Amino acid sequence: MPRIPFATQSYQSVSVELSAQRLVNLYPETAPASSKAPYALFGTPGLSPYQEVGTGPIRGMHNMKGSAYVVSGTALWKVESNGDTRNLGFIPGTGPVQMDNNGLQVGILTGTEADDLFMATATSLTQVNDADYTGASSIKHLDGYFVFTRPNSGQFFISGLRDGLAYDALEFATAEGSPDGLVTAAEDHRELWLFGETSTEIWYNSGNVDFPFERTSGAYLERGCIAAASVQNLDNSLFWVGDDRIVYRAEGYTPRRISTHAIEKVLTENLGLGDLTSFAYTQNGHAFYVLKKPNVFTFVYDVATGLWHERASHQREDYRVSTFVTAFDRLLVGDDQSGMIYELDMGRSGTEGSDCVIARAAAPPLWAEAMSATMNNLVIDVEGGVGLTTGQGSDPQIMLRYSDDGGHTWSNEKWRSMGRKGRYKRRARWDGLGQFRQRVLEVAISDPVGRIVLGAYAEMEQNGL
Structure with missing residues (x-):
């Protein structure tokens, strides 16, 4: 046959x-x-229940020095490998948060207001109230500095060296290659990628005493980013959704299209893409870029094959998880409706807790x-x-x-x-x-x-x- x-x-x-x-x-x-x-x-992989933390939803997760820091509902929790949890304090808001760390502090950005930034240590949570911090649209760590993009502008600024609570109003610069506003920042190979609405610039740490970052000569992309949360590090590169609703991966300083016309059709039909979320992980030799529009779709790109597939949870059009962290030698994801943290488990394919998926x-x-x-x-x-x-x-x-x-x-x-x-x-x-x-x-x-x-x-x- x-x-x-x-x-x-x-x-x-x-x-x-x-x-x-x-x-x-x-x-x-x-x-x-x-x-x-x-x-x-x-x-x-199935979603195997790992631990329930707080009331949910899981808004963000991050690993620093072997501990998982989890924003669940309006609380920040520190989770240890033995299952012990500690409530470190109140985090306002209901939507996804951005998180990064400088080795001493976990920075948590909740929105674009001046009171939206928090710094956590192993035992405490502190809201940033420095007068020179005026709000940010993204947070990224590079070479001991937290780097922030300023809302509705082309400017970015930095924290003190290894001190996310200290700021200087003069420690900023502007991505001037195009007059567009900055959408988000990313780090790749110790370079700072500044994604604008229609263009992208790459900067590096030159060690200049006046301001440590300088523009990399010739590193300019005439391609922007339509959704800040679509940017991910994966497979020694960066992945993102461009301002033209095409999905790209960086090859050096060149954006290479990885989406298909079918994927681009869906991205074009859904006019509002500002709520796109994404995460990336590697399992069994497959590097996956997971792109989700809540309640609408979840598309997944597999670097190993160059092909896309979909994920849909029980009685949903999309995947029920939006946040990811590698911790305790496990691939962990957070539920977008509850406080449950799941493990991505190839041994439980077809299940999400007690639910079956088709x-x-x-x-x-x-x-x-x-x-x-x-x-x-x-x-x-x-x-x-x-x-x-x-x-x-x-x-x-x-x-x-x-x-x-x-x-x-x-x-x-x-x-x-x-x-x-x-x-x-x-x-x-x-x-x-x-x-x-x-x-x-x-x-x-x-x-x-x-x-x-x-x-x-x-x-x-x-x-x-």
């Missing part, structure tokens, strides 16, 4: 007849040439080249025998549906067993699937079991015009 093309990415074109591909809660991994299949689809794969279209064809048999090569001992998932099912009009309408679901525990030879096979001129196949798994799809095979015959 010949192999047929199957899903590798999320790519829903302007014309769904051209491509209606989707990967939701699945991602591809290429295999060596001698393997059974050229690639496989693996379930994205994995879905819609393949590229099968096209009979203007003829009609009959699909006699279809086999989805899924890793079998993964059933649980009892309860939901003891006889896990894979669900098939198909569209013969380019993804506009779909057939009823047809269920097949993936095999009870230990029944490794179980095959998911469907017979007599009828005629088509073009067909999109989609499979889904909702049981809380491991999800590994190795490919699809079909017996088909052409019927003529």
Whole structure:
């Protein structure tokens, strides 16, 4: 039975007849040439409850010297590896916070008002009340200084050296390459990237006694940033959403497009992108850039393959987590509705705490080249025998549906067993699937079991015009 093309990415074109591909809660991994299949689809990591901290939501997390600093609701908590927690004090606001550290203090920026900056140590939380601090739109640490962008301007300023409580009104500079305002700052390879609305400048620490940072000669990008929280460090580079609603990664001082037309279509259709959030992490050799618009979508770029997939939580269109920290040798994420911190756990794919999530794969279209064809048999090569001992998932099912009009309408679901525990030879096979001129196949798994799809095979015959 010949192999047929199957899903590798999320790519829903302007014309769904051209491509209606989707990967939701699945991602591809290429295999060596001698393997059974050229690639496989693996379930994205489950969310294993790690610890509940405060009332939630989790607004930000940061690691300094082996302790996790967590803003949950209106409190800052210090969390230790043994589970001990300490409430360090009150943090105003309800939205996401920005956090960074200078090795001695964790800086927490909550908004754009003059009273929005706090400094935490291992035992205390202090609001910055220096008269020369007048509010900031972003915070970043570089070479012992906290660096801030000033709201509604092209200026940035710095704290005292290793002292986030001290400020001097004269310690500022202006990104002057373009008259646009600054959106945010980032650090990469000990260089300061200043993202503006339509341009980006790169500065470095020259050690000048008057002001330590100077513009890097020739380091200017005619590309800005549309959402401050879209900027992430990953894979020895920077990733961000540009002012043109294209996703980029930096190659030296050149922005390289990594989004597809399908991703850009979604970013263009959603006019307000100021609330985009993102985080980045690496697991099992895959470096993931996670881009989320709350309640609308979560797209994930995999550096290893250069492909995008989607993540969607139980009964949601988006992923329920927005914040990330590596702490205690774990990959931890924070819930955007509660105070729960989860661990990204490949061993619990398909689960989020007690909830199950659906994995879905819609393949590229099968096209009979203007003829009609009959699909006699279809086999989805899924890793079998993964059933649980009892309860939901003891006889896990894979669900098939198909569209013969380019993804506009779909057939009823047809269920097949993936095999009870230990029944490794179980095959998911469907017979007599009828005629088509073009067909999109989609499979889904909702049981809380491991999800590994190795490919699809079909017996088909052409019927003529």
